[in-house]
Amino acid sequence: MSWTRYEMHKNRKIKKGILKGALLMLFLLLTVFIINFYRATVEHPPKAGDLSSLQLVRIETDTNKFFYGNNWLRKSKSGLYEMYLEGGPFERGVAFGKLTRELLYYQEEAFVEQIRKLVPSETYLKFLKYFVGWFSRDLGKHIPEEYLLEIYGTSFSSSPAFDFIGTGYQRQLNYHAAHDIGHALQALKMTGCTSFSFWGGKSSDSTLITARNFDFYAGQKFAENKIIVFCNPESGLKFMMITWADMIGVVSGMNEKGLTVTINAARSAIPLKATTPVTILAREILQYAGDIAQAVSISEKRKLFVSESLLISSAADGKTVIIEKSPEKFDVVLPQSDQIICANHFLGSAFSDDKTNIENIYGSDSKYRFERVGELLDMVDKVSVRDAAAILRDRKGRGGTDPGMGNPLAINQLIAHHSVIFSPSDLLVWISAGPYQLGEYVAYDLKKVFSGETAGDPVSREISEPDLSIPADTFLFSADYSCYGKYLKMTGDLDNYTRNHEKLPESFETAYIETNPMLYLVYSNLGNYFYENRLYEKANEYYQMALSKDVAGEDERNKLLKLTEKVHKKLGNVHSRN
Incomplete structure (x- = not known):
């Protein structure tokens, strides 16, 4: 082997060694990160001295x-x-959970359904899961021991059907911050x-x-x-x-x-x-x-x-x-x-x-x-x-x-x-x-x-x-309230039509407006549907109608104005191509 080839071979070995070392270091760093992330985000329940309340039968x-x-x-x-409810914190929590076991399942199912409706993207939902985990990493340190024990007691009745979110205790702990986390993620309103x-x-x-x-x-x-x-x-x-x-x-x-x-x-x-x-x-x-x-x-x-x-x-x-x-x-x-x-x-x-x-x-x-x-x-x-x-x-x-x-x-x-x-x-x-x-x-x-x-x-x-x-x-017993029920149902239908880019049924627009004609959201919802389906003139018409109603604050009004600006740009692009 010539000296030049020897040097090239030696350099390749050095580079491979450096690469292996770098990969090993990266693996170790990832391992440390995962361990620390797990330690930081996974809340471990407090120790309850007397567990006898778990043996009671409902x-x-x-x-x-x-x-x-x-x-x-x-x-x-x-x-x-x-x-x-009566007794010590853990006993109260256990009783709360055991007595409401079926209600808890229904409540958690409803909450998860609503989150999925607000955040339909699975990718973003996964991001939210890890965000909330990291965000709430020290939550237990800021809650008095009495209430941690009570929450721990309730968690024994949590359904395993939702363990993909976290353990029963982790979920119950974080649900107590849902009101606050709704602030942190203000777009959820x-x-x-x-x-x-x-x-x-x-x-x-x-x-x-x-x-x-x-x-x-x-x-x-x-x-x-x-x-x-x-x-x-x-x-x-x-x-x-x-x-x-x-x-x-x-x-x-x-x-x-x-x-x-x-x-x-x-x-x-x-x-x-x-x-x-x-x-x-x-x-x-x-x-x-x-x-x-x-x-x-x-x-x-x-x-x-x-x-x-x-x-x-x-x-x-x-x-x-x-x-x-x-x-x-x-x-x-x-x-x-x-x-x-x-x-x-x-x-x-x-x-x-x-x-x-x-x-x-x-x-x-x-x-x-x-x-x-x-x-x-x-x-x-x-x-x-x-x-x-x-x-x-x-x-x-x-x-x-x-x-x-x-x-x-x-x-x-x-x-x-x-x-x-x-x-x-x-x-x-x-x-x-x-x-x-x-x-x-x-x-x-x-x-x-x-x-x-x-x-x-x-x-x-x-x-x-x-x-x-x-x-x-x-x-509650009026025709207007009946119309409000129709408005809610048709809003859900319209969301589905918008998401799936489906054609609206005949006379849907007129019927939808008739359910709640003074509410700006009726018109902005229709505007969003037509915008997503690239019918920009129709979208602009409905956004303008929404702006003519009582809009819920300047922030909401500004959002509508930005949507109209986007529509005008789209219309300008369409006209310039023609």
Whole structure:
């Protein structure tokens, strides 16, 4: 072998060695990354000392009536589920899970279906799965041990059918941050709520009243099975909350001291990782705070990863305040009169120069709804509980205009998971039976429930107070409501036609418009269909019609304007080719 060939052979061996070394290093780096990613994203459950509660057997005494130890679940005549829980955190969680096993499967299936509908791309869904895993990598470190144990207890009833998302515990843990993650992925538009409170001279009997719509939308199926939980925890205060299967966090609730907590989302900057979910903070306040000062103290201890308003009403204080929290700032908004209103933007001085909050006020539908509540409160000199229900059900725009059924500008957007009215001094609560806030507001007297008059005996009689209930909205039985049902169905059909590039059935356009002629979304949906099918003149026509209606905020209007610009460019290209 010549010296030159020897050198070439030697160089090739060196290069191969370097390549092998580089590949080995890359393999090792990938292995380390995967191990660290797994360690960082996989939450391991806490250690429960006593597992004996897992050995109890659920007893079904009648259709939709179950016992699990001293805990029980029943379906009332109103359609609302009522549940009593007691004991330590792990025991409560196990009982919650065992009692709602079938409801949990249905709830999780509905939630996953809605996510698939919002995010039809399998590739993006996989990305979301890993994003949420990484984003929530330290979630368990920011949740009190008591609630981790309770969540762990519920996870024993999680169906393996959804293990492709994660283990039962991982899923239940992350579902408690769904409200917050919906903020982080703002394009999903899952949250938007309205609440208000009045007392003293504004109240018909001077007592404190608080009312709220919880507009967390994860599909119609998700809102079907509302659960009213009456909880007697081993430590802290007895409380009630409106929730769904295995959700131990609080979105709306009242405790035995007459302190209420409701949460309203505000626009957030995109967070880098999850900390304390707001529903867990709200639960801690409800379980351990007896007045506003204690609620504020608990709130100051916890770090949220999105921006939230917590409306806190207190029988002890005889008034309501708003705690406003972002990941960086904190404020308490005090009432300036005998009423206070909360939508989805901040009011406090700490956020007066906050860029995100200013953009939210001028770009979203929040300020519009806030002002509409103010209009309606101003129309009534002394507001009663029934007046509060009428405000929660209001479908009009400012000045009584008609923005179309289901418009986010309305207080009643026809998407509410639940609607609730509290009377903290009397420990009375009215909860909408559905659909939305249109059904009967079912009344409960928490003095009776918390005193034990109903605990342990759910089968013999209804535990609600029928004499105090508020009748269903007459709109529920109207031709307009029937049209709204048709609108929802046809919107789903139109989504499918758009996605599959299918031709619309004859007269579909006219029939669809007739279901909800004042709603801008009808026209923008049709515009999107024709845009996707490259019928740009027709798309432009419908986008212009959408812009002529009451659009839900400047952000939405700007999106429509950008779509019209895209259409005009497409039309220009078509004309230039011709």
